[in-house]
Amino acid sequence: MKIQTLxxxxxxxxxxxxxxxxxxxxxQSACKTSCGIANQQCESSK
Amino acid sequence: xxxxxxxxxxxxxxxxxxxxxxxxxxxxYDMIGMYQQCDRERLVAAMLDKYPNVTRDELxxxxxxxxxxxxAGVLFAPDTxxxxxxxxxxxxxxxxxxxxxxxxxxxxxNCSYCFASQGKYHGDRAVMSYEVGKQALDFLIENSKxxxxxxxxxxxxxxxxxxxxxxxxVAYARSREKECGKNFRFTLTTNGVLIDDDVIDFANREMxxxxxxxxxxxxxxxxxxxxxxxxxxxxxxxxxxxxxxxxRQGKNYYMRGTFTHANPDFLKDIExxxxxxxxxxxxxxxxxxPDDPSALTPEDLPIVLEQYEKLAELMLERHxxxxxxxxxxxxxxxxxxPCIYKRVSGCGSGTEYMAVTPxxxxxxxxQFVGEEAFKLGDVFHGVTNHDVQSEFxxxxxxxxxxxxxxxxxxxxxxxxxxxxxxATGAIxxxxxxxxxxxxxxxxxxxxxxxAKSLDEQ
Numbered sequence: 001m002k003i004q005t006l007x008x009x010x011x012x013x014x015x016x017x018x019x020x021x022x023x024x025x026x027x028q029s030a031c032k033t034s035c036g037i038a039n040q041q042c043e044s045s046k
Numbered sequence: 047x048x049x050x051x052x053x054x055x056x057x058x059x060x061x062x063x064x065x066x067x068x069x070x071x072x073x074x075y076d077m078i079g080m081y082q083q084c085d086r087e088r089l090v091a092a093m094l095d096k097y098p099n100v101t102r103d104e105l106x107x108x109x110x111x112x113x114x115x116x117x118a119g120v121l122f123a124p125d126t127x128x129x130x131x132x133x134x135x136x137x138x139x140x141x142x143x144x145x146x147x148x149x150x151x152x153x154x155x156n157c158s159y160c161f162a163s164q165g166k167y168h169g170d171r172a173v174m175s176y177e178v179g180k181q182a183l184d185f186l187i188e189n190s191k192x193x194x195x196x197x198x199x200x201x202x203x204x205x206x207x208x209x210x211x212x213x214x215x216v217a218y219a220r221s222r223e224k225e226c227g228k229n230f231r232f233t234l235t236t237n238g239v240l241i242d243d244d245v246i247d248f249a250n251r252e253m254x255x256x257x258x259x260x261x262x263x264x265x266x267x268x269x270x271x272x273x274x275x276x277x278x279x280x281x282x283x284x285x286x287x288x289x290x291x292x293x294r295q296g297k298n299y300y301m302r303g304t305f306t307h308a309n310p311d312f313l314k315d316i317e318x319x320x321x322x323x324x325x326x327x328x329x330x331x332x333x334x335x336p337d338d339p340s341a342l343t344p345e346d347l348p349i350v351l352e353q354y355e356k357l358a359e360l361m362l363e364r365h366x367x368x369x370x371x372x373x374x375x376x377x378x379x380x381x382x383x384p385c386i387y388k389r390v391s392g393c394g395s396g397t398e399y400m401a402v403t404p405x406x407x408x409x410x411x412x413q414f415v416g417e418e419a420f421k422l423g424d425v426f427h428g429v430t431n432h433d434v435q436s437e438f439x440x441x442x443x444x445x446x447x448x449x450x451x452x453x454x455x456x457x458x459x460x461x462x463x464x465x466x467x468x469a470t471g472a473i474x475x476x477x478x479x480x481x482x483x484x485x486x487x488x489x490x491x492x493x494x495x496x497a498k499s500l501d502e503q
Contacts, residue, residue: 001100001108002071003059005120006499008380011065011389011456012119012126018385019137022195024231025144026393026459027411031302031374032201032235032257033161033333034465034480037388038378038457038488043195045382 009045020044048122049453050079053493054358056500060492062453064123067380068115069496073097074108081112082122127386127456131444135391138398139439142189144197145182146401146412147215149174150208154239155279157270159306159340161333165203167416172404173208178425179215182402185425187226199233201401201412206240216252233257235302237271238283246290254298258287261303262315262329269308270340288323299326300374306332306340310349313356320371328374331483333413333465342479351486358490362497376491378457380499389443392459396422396438410438413464438463441473448476454485 022043047062057075059068115121153165231254261267268278301324305312396410406425414420423430443460465477
C-alpha cells in the first residue's frame, strides 16, 4: 500500500503567523468575475 | 473532512482542514475512503475481499500508516477554524488596500455579453476626472493604515478612453509612495483597441499586470466583441496584443477570455491563444442573467467540466515537453499559497477592496456598481453606509450555510459575493453553477501540482 504525502502549507500554523494582509486582493489580478483565493500568492513566503 | 478523487491517472486524497494532499494507490484510496466509517477488522475484511492479492498484514500496516497520518494532523484533521472565522476576518478588516478605478464608463466596443452593460453599468456614459481619481488615491492611502502594498486597477468600460487621466493618476500615486511608505501596484484591463506604442511603453513601465481581453478563436471573439458598427475586433487587436506582450518579455499579463453558451468547448480558444504566442491565460465563464442567450445552460455544464479536464491534460503534456503555459485558475502553490486568514475571508469586497465610479462613488466591488442599494459612500466623505459594509465584513466562508459541507471552501472562501447576490438575492448565498465549475478547476489544479511533484521525484 502506498501513500505519498506532498509538501503543503500548514494551514493550522498559518492561523498563528498569517494575516499580514499584504497579499493581492483576489479579483484584482485577472478574473474580475469569479472568486478564488487558492491561486493568490502569499507575500511573506515569496 | 477529506475529498477523494481520481484524475489524470492519479488517486488523490485532499485533507481539507490541514490542506494536505496525498497521492495514493488503489488499496489506500479505498481504505482511506472507508476508514472513518467502520472499525479496523471490518475494513480489513472488506479490503481482503476486494483485493485478494494483498495480505492481511499489509492491510494492517496500511491502517497503521493512516493512523500515523491522522495523529500527525495531515489526514482527517478537525475543523479548528469555524469558531474563530470571525476573528480571522477581523484581523484583515478596517483596512482598504485595493481600488478598482472605473476611469471610463464608456467603451469603444459594444459586446452584448458585457456584465457592465457595454461599460455604462446601467447608467450614463462618463469618464473620471483627475480630481476624482486623485481623491480616490488619497482615500486609499489614508485608509490603508500599515499596509505597504496597495493595488489599483484601471478599469471600465475601456480605461484607455481616458488614458491621459490614467497617466496623471499613476504619476500622482508615484509621487506619494515614498512619503507614505507605500508601494503601488497597478493593473490595466483593456480590450486592446487603443493600444499604441505610447500605451505599450507606459504599461511596461508602470503596470504590474495587464489584463487583455481576447476570447480566442476569431469567430468566437467576433461574435460578441464588436464595435458600435458591428465589426469584429479580433483582427485589429491581436497584433497589438502580440506587440505589447513581446515588449513585456511575455510576462506579467493575462490574456483573458470569456466563454459563453456559444463556446462551451473553450479549450479550442485556449489553443488559439497558444498558437498566437500567448502563454499567460485566463478563461472565465460568462456572468449574465440566466435568460440571456449567452448564459451557460445546464446542458453546457458537462461539456465545460470535460474541457477543464482536457485543459489540465494539455497543460501537463506541455509542461513535460518544456513548453509550459499558465492558466489563471490552475495556479496553485501548495507550499506557499494563501494563509488561513485569506482562505476564510475571501476577496475582501466592501472592506479591503472597493470600486470607484467616474464621479467618485464607492461600491463593494466592480460587479455591484450601478446597484444603488450597495453604494457605500464616496471618496470625498468615505464610507457612510456602514450597514452595507458590515454585511460584507461579516461575510466569510463560514457565514454561508451551503458551504459547510463543501471540500473546496478553503480554496474559494465561499465564492463571489456578486455572483451569489445575482443568483440568490443574498451576498451570503452561493452561485451553485459557479461552484460546480470551481470544484472541477480545483481538482484539476491540485492534480497538476501532484503530477509535477511526482515527476520531480
